[in-house]
Amino acid sequence: xxxxxxxxxxxxxxxxAALREAALRLAVEHGPDQVRVEDIAEAAGVxxxxxxxxFASREQAIVAAVTADREERIAAAVAARPxxxxxxxxxxxxxxxxxxxxxxxxxxxxxxTTRPALREAYLDTSAGIEPPLTxxxxxxxxxAGAHTARVLAASVAAAVRIALEGWLRPAGKEEAAGSTGAGxxxxxxxxxxxxxxxxxxxxxxxxxxxxxxxG
Amino acid sequence: xxxxxxxxxxxxxxxxAALREAALRLAVEHGPDQVRVEDIAEAAGVxxxxxxxxFASREQAIVAAVTADREERIAAAVAARPxxxxxxxxxxxxxxxxxxxxxxxxxxxxxxTTRPALREAYLDTSAGIEPPLTxxxxxxxxxAGAHTARVLAASVAAAVRIALEGWLRPAGKEEAAGSTGAGxxxxxxxxxxxxxxxxxxxxxxxxxxxxxxxG
DNA sequence: CAGAATAACTGCGTACACGCAAATTTGCGC
DNA sequence: GCGCAAATTTGCGTGTACGCAGTTATTCTG
Numbered sequence: 001x002x003x004x005x006x007x008x009x010x011x012x013x014x015x016x017a018a019l020r021e022a023a024l025r026l027a028v029e030h031g032p033d034q035v036r037v038e039d040i041a042e043a044a045g046v047x048x049x050x051x052x053x054x055f056a057s058r059e060q061a062i063v064a065a066v067t068a069d070r071e072e073r074i075a076a077a078v079a080a081r082p083x084x085x086x087x088x089x090x091x092x093x094x095x096x097x098x099x100x101x102x103x104x105x106x107x108x109x110x111x112x113t114t115r116p117a118l119r120e121a122y123l124d125t126s127a128g129i130e131p132p133l134t135x136x137x138x139x140x141x142x143x144a145g146a147h148t149a150r151v152l153a154a155s156v157a158a159a160v161r162i163a164l165e166g167w168l169r170p171a172g173k174e175e176a177a178g179s180t181g182a183g184x185x186x187x188x189x190x191x192x193x194x195x196x197x198x199x200x201x202x203x204x205x206x207x208x209x210x211x212x213x214x215g
Numbered sequence: 216x217x218x219x220x221x222x223x224x225x226x227x228x229x230x231x232a233a234l235r236e237a238a239l240r241l242a243v244e245h246g247p248d249q250v251r252v253e254d255i256a257e258a259a260g261v262x263x264x265x266x267x268x269x270f271a272s273r274e275q276a277i278v279a280a281v282t283a284d285r286e287e288r289i290a291a292a293v294a295a296r297p298x299x300x301x302x303x304x305x306x307x308x309x310x311x312x313x314x315x316x317x318x319x320x321x322x323x324x325x326x327x328t329t330r331p332a333l334r335e336a337y338l339d340t341s342a343g344i345e346p347p348l349t350x351x352x353x354x355x356x357x358x359a360g361a362h363t364a365r366v367l368a369a370s371v372a373a374a375v376r377i378a379l380e381g382w383l384r385p386a387g388k389e390e391a392a393g394s395t396g397a398g399x400x401x402x403x404x405x406x407x408x409x410x411x412x413x414x415x416x417x418x419x420x421x422x423x424x425x426x427x428x429x430g
Numbered sequence: 431c432a433g434a435a436t437a438a439c440t441g442c443g444t445a446c447a448c449g450c451a452a453a454t455t456t457g458c459g460c
Numbered sequence: 461g462c463g464c465a466a467a468t469t470t471g472c473g474t475g476t477a478c479g480c481a482g483t484t485a486t487t488c489t490g
Contacts, residue, residue: 008437008486015438036475047440052477148417154373155418159366202363203370205424206417223456223467251445262470267447 016054016064018044024065024108032062032115059121062112066105067125074098075132079139087140088207091133091156092200096193099160113168126161130154141210148210155203163199167192231269233259239280243323247277247330274336277327281320282340288313290347294354302355303422306348306371307415311408314375328383341376345369356425363425370418378414382407 005013022043026035037058041051055061077094102109112118130153138149190198237258241250252273256266270276292309317324327333345368353364405413 006487011486012438037477038475048476049441049478050439053439056477058476147413150377151370151374151414151417154377155366155370158369158373162365162369198362199366202366202425203421206419206421209420210417221457226456227468252447253445263446264448264470264472265468268469271447273446 015044015046015050019046019051019054019061020065020068023061024105027062028108028111032112032118035062057121059118062118063122063125066102066109066112067122067128068103070098070125071129071132073101074129075136078133078136083140086208087137087211088200088204091137091207092197092204095129095156095160095200096196099164099196100193119168123161123164126157126164128157129160130157133157142214144214145210152203152206152210155206156200159199159203160196163192163195166199167195230259230261230265234261234266234269234276235280235283238276239320239323242277243326247327247333250277272336274333277333278337278340281317281324281327282337282343283318285313285340286344286347288316289344290351293348293351298355301423302352302426303415303419306352306422307412307419310344310371310375310415311411314379314411315408334383338376338379341372341379343372344375345372348372360425360428367418367421367425370421371415374414374418375411378407378410381414382410 019040023035023040026039026043035058037051038048040058040061041048044051051061055064074094077098078090081090081094109122113122130150133153133156134150137153138146141149234255238250238255241254241258250273252266253263255273255276256263259266266276270279289309292313293305296305296309324337328337345365348368348371349365352368353361356364
């Protein structure tokens, strides 16, 4: 099942990593807006066209450097919990644990999240946790719950996004209150773990119900 | 609160509608890939630059023509339900009701969802239901539940996206089973209402819990 | 180990997205 | 009506995203 990766796959990961790191380094050095994909590609030793085979936008490589392989880490952390604990707790703890660990790039994160485009790209990365989360949740729920697992994983991803938005709201500009109206009155804006737990809490009953039912 | 919209706002909506309809008409006439934003802008009587003031991509205008104002219709449908019914049911019924109504554009939808880029843009529209849904759910849950409302609305949006993906999976190519593995064994692929209800069902416990608790 | 098959890299060309600043249009108080 | 402030439209310029087809590198098969 776990065939040792061949040269091809290793080279691909190396290229991806080189692009990530080059993107972040250049962004920190010259400022996020002064970096073109051409520069990143050159620094990583590939053609600009190849850059776009790995990342669909200029911003993705930069945020990927701080996001790293968060998705797999979350999934692994969930799988590592003993089977006895509540699935909702396992997921919540894993998410908090892995999202808080920025891998020593907190400085870069601050720089990044001030630029709207990068901020948006960073928030979009939360969608990436859905596939691996789906896999581990499905494993816990059994075959009959595969469909449920997908929905729960997507909901978690959405909640993480909301938590991140709330967390770096102070960093960004004050936004238009918009048609939602009431939401603007109180903006708690606690620490990131607090935001994450608060956002995930409403989903706990859904996890409990899924765990209780066979499918 | 409901100030009669001035000339400015009416013109803006008219321009938006003109762009939507022009985009759809040209896409149906010449094929989705043979339409440039320049063509759409010209047909709507505005400059290409103005097109991008209304839509951030070439595909958005086309899909907006079939999506129309689904977001507001869903929110209105939820608000229209009597306060006695379970919130989960109100939301589910409203979503099924409004997502099934394609406004007579089912032919266009079929044409659209065969192109990957348009398919993706169409799926992305489901994210747009979050803000209005947040507002109506927050109204039902009270001020203390504003935060919960946001998470539930985002989860509903994610579930709708999953339902749409499952619905038009037969239309698209067979996709790589990927690391999720188990999910590929059974692909039910029922009707759209079935897909929607199946995707929303796992969230019902979360709605029930939110309704039961004060906040 | 040779040759076929498969996958990745690259250059080119086209269309797109969007920041910016000037020109035009709308709203509003007088 | 008049003129000012705010919002919208527009052209321009730059950088970006990606389909396509050819080349090169890796993997598979006998």
